[in-house]
Amino acid sequence: MKKLVVVKIGGHVVDDEQALSSFLKQFAALDAAKLLIHGGGKMASQMSERLGISPQLVDGRRITNQETLKVVTMVYGGLVNKQVVAQLQGLDCNAIGLTGADGNLLRASKRPVDKIDYGFVGDVKVDWVNKELISQFIGLGLAPVIAALTHDGAGQLLNTNADTMAAVMAQALSKDFEVQLVYCFEQIGVMKDLDKGLVFNRMSKENTERYINEGRIHSGMLPKLENAFRAKAYGLKDVRIGHYTALQALVNQTEGTEVL
Amino acid sequence: MKKLVVVKIGGHVVDDEQALSSFLKQFAALDAAKLLIHGGGKMASQMSERLGISPQLVDGRRITNQETLKVVTMVYGGLVNKQVVAQLQGLDCNAIGLTGADGNLLRASKRPVDKIDYGFVGDVKVDWVNKELISQFIGLGLAPVIAALTHDGAGQLLNTNADTMAAVMAQALSKDFEVQLVYCFEQIGVMKDLDKGLVFNRMSKENTERYINEGRIHSGMLPKLENAFRAKAYGLKDVRIGHYTALQALVNQTEGTEVL
Numbered sequence: 197m198k199k200l201v202v203v204k205i206g207g208h209v210v211d212d213e214q215a216l217s218s219f220l221k222q223f224a225a226l227d228a229a230k231l232l233i234h235g236g237g238k239m240a241s242q243m244s245e246r247l248g249i250s251p252q253l254v255d256g257r258r259i260t261n262q263e264t265l266k267v268v269t270m271v272y273g274g275l276v277n278k279q280v281v282a283q284l285q286g287l288d289c290n291a292i293g294l295t296g297a298d299g300n301l302l303r304a305s306k307r308p309v310d311k312i313d314y315g316f317v318g319d320v321k322v323d324w325v326n327k328e329l330i331s332q333f334i335g336l337g338l339a340p341v342i343a344a345l346t347h348d349g350a351g352q353l354l355n356t357n358a359d360t361m362a363a364v365m366a367q368a369l370s371k372d373f374e375v376q377l378v379y380c381f382e383q384i385g386v387m388k389d390l391d392k393g394l395v396f397n398r399m400s401k402e403n404t405e406r407y408i409n410e411g412r413i414h415s416g417m418l419p420k421l422e423n424a425f426r427a428k429a430y431g432l433k434d435v436r437i438g439h440y441t442a443l444q445a446l447v448n449q450t451e452g453t454e455v456l
Numbered sequence: 457m458k459k460l461v462v463v464k465i466g467g468h469v470v471d472d473e474q475a476l477s478s479f480l481k482q483f484a485a486l487d488a489a490k491l492l493i494h495g496g497g498k499m500a501s502q503m504s505e506r507l508g509i510s511p512q513l514v515d516g517r518r519i520t521n522q523e524t525l526k527v528v529t530m531v532y533g534g535l536v537n538k539q540v541v542a543q544l545q546g547l548d549c550n551a552i553g554l555t556g557a558d559g560n561l562l563r564a565s566k567r568p569v570d571k572i573d574y575g576f577v578g579d580v581k582v583d584w585v586n587k588e589l590i591s592q593f594i595g596l597g598l599a600p601v602i603a604a605l606t607h608d609g610a611g612q613l614l615n616t617n618a619d620t621m622a623a624v625m626a627q628a629l630s631k632d633f634e635v636q637l638v639y640c641f642e643q644i645g646v647m648k649d650l651d652k653g654l655v656f657n658r659m660s661k662e663n664t665e666r667y668i669n670e671g672r673i674h675s676g677m678l679p680k681l682e683n684a685f686r687a688k689a690y691g692l693k694d695v696r697i698g699h700y701t702a703l704q705a706l707v708n709q710t711e712g713t714e715v716l
Binding site for chain 1: 503506507508526529530531532533534535537538539541542543545546547550551552553554555557558559560589592596598605607609610611612613
């Protein structure tokens with residue numbers, strides 16, 4: 197099977213012009229079929245503030261009301277997505293910027309209201325990924341750059357967690373490609389010792405539960421690891437978490453934390 | 457040759473939610489390969505105002521400084537483009553939202569500074585349209601929805617006139633398709649008598665010059681007609697200007713002004 201690298205970039209990379217540019221150079225240089233998934237970092241919150249819309253977060257998750265959805269659509273789907281695509285084009289990487297709505301790449305269902313009404317947030321399933329179209333794009337030599345937005349198939353855009361979106365896309369595509377899923381963020385992996393700069397080279401589900409109980413792994417890392425474990429269990433070749441400046445080394449499996 | 461309808465929608469349609477929804481129903485129902493090109497109407501100016509950026513216009517053309525380019529990228533490339541795509545998907549039209557940067561669909565050159573510095577504005581040529589990729593998308597059953605943004609191939613997004621973009625795309629695709637180019641706006645055609653609601657059924661270049669001298673055709677209509685005449689002269693099957701609520705009749709060549 198042909199190799200496919202699915203890369204997810206998070207907040208700090210998108211927010212920092214220099215970091216983004218350095219990351220994109222490495223992404224463009226990757227010698228494999230590739231797909232990039234991004235959110236919009238703090239830019240969406242900043243834009244909301246400039247427009248007088250207060251961002252609402254519950255458990256680190258954005259509450260997406262009508263106005264916030266507009267901001268997210270503008271910032272993720274417009275500003276970040278198109279700037280990334282233009283930069284990649286300048287680096288001879290034939291990028292194409294998309295959302296889950298485009299070509300019906302990823303349908304979602306609006307999250308049901310339970311204790312919290314998350315608003316226009318979409319939950320996704322592996323089966324809802326339009327892997328045929330993504331494969332066709334890759335076959336045309338395109339590198340899809342996908343903003344973390346989906347749609348309900350009935351005209352409504354939905355905000356979707358970028359980590360989850362990367363996981364379900366990687367999973368769906370693993371039927372046709374040898375998929376490596378790389379989560380890039382602002383740390384060199386799952387940290388064993390932050391002061392000494394030591395990472396876990398490998399992380400099992402069992403150890404994760406122990407480290408959570410010991411308080412060594414917490415907050416933002418949890419949903420990322422959850423998605424990573426689910427993707428690995430689905431049969432991906434390599435699932436890895438690491439620093440956005442080390443993309444090539446992560447792809448070479450010489451850095452970051454390998455998720456078991 | 458296979459038929460292809462290239463439709464350009466302008467300001468009033470995009471600004472008015474009901475008008476847009478009624479237009480999109482007709483667009484989705486068109487029984488032909490199709491491509492939609494849009495700008496962002498007054499929404500970009502409104503967004504600039506909300507963000508405290510004063511919109512600058514010279515001769516009806518937007519001056520695109522760095523901040524304005526960001527707004528245009530958010531509004532045209534993000535908000536409008538993705539809302540249109542999601543709505544079309546809800547109408548069973550397999551739309552894909554793009555800009556000229558995506559898949560290098562349309563490269564442009566930054567307009568040289570002469571008397572006026574237009575800023576980040578891109579001028580385009582028929583030869584710069586990536587008609588192979590557009591044809592491939594159409595072959596996959598996709599309906600491209602293209603925001604009036606281009607790129608310089610070196611990492612810079614550029615703002616491009618949507619009328620011109622529609623014309624050059626229609627021209628480039630006329631080598632592989634029987635192309636009809638339809639400019640949809642808020643009037644039923646080039647008006648012969650605005651009070652009586654009469655349109656010119658046909659408009660020649662010679663008559664246009666006469667009507668301009670007589671003051672009967674002016675301002676916003678001029679660049680539209682210029683683009684339309686250039687496209688028609690290139691060998692398009694039908695070039696037509698008319699009302700956005702009459703898309704089906706325009707495609708049937710029973711309404712609007714035919715450009716000769």
